[in-house]
Amino acid sequence: MRCSLLPGGPTGLRITISQQLVRRDIVVAADSISITTTHPRFGGRRFWFQCDCGRRCGRLYLPPDQHVFRCRICYNLTYRSAQEHDQREYDLARNPSTMMAALQSKKMKRRLLGVGAMTLNMKWIHRRSGRGVARQGARSAVK
């Protein structure tokens, strides 16, 4: 892939990507990406890419089957840690009474996953405190 800095964009700089084969199976479309800067408190300048959506970002991505570089929001990309994250584990670890209810449950699914125990606990919290928690309880019940 060939990139060149050309005049243009908010800072007077743009990266122009010429259409070229990056690898045998990936074709990158000719594109122009603006570069913007910020001025950190400690001085100097910090450079950013300006995605077509208007978002300022430090990285642009080219997923498989795509031909233009865009930010992760445009391509709806998520980090592996977010994909592998199971909120139920954190909920159980944060609330010892829920953990105990899950461990002491006679139902194997509830004992292993905390499913159901969390729902019961959220209902209990909802009864005690009221608003806001009801949404969490509903979310937990779905899982």
Ligand SMILES: [Zn+2]
């Ligand atoms: Zn974007």
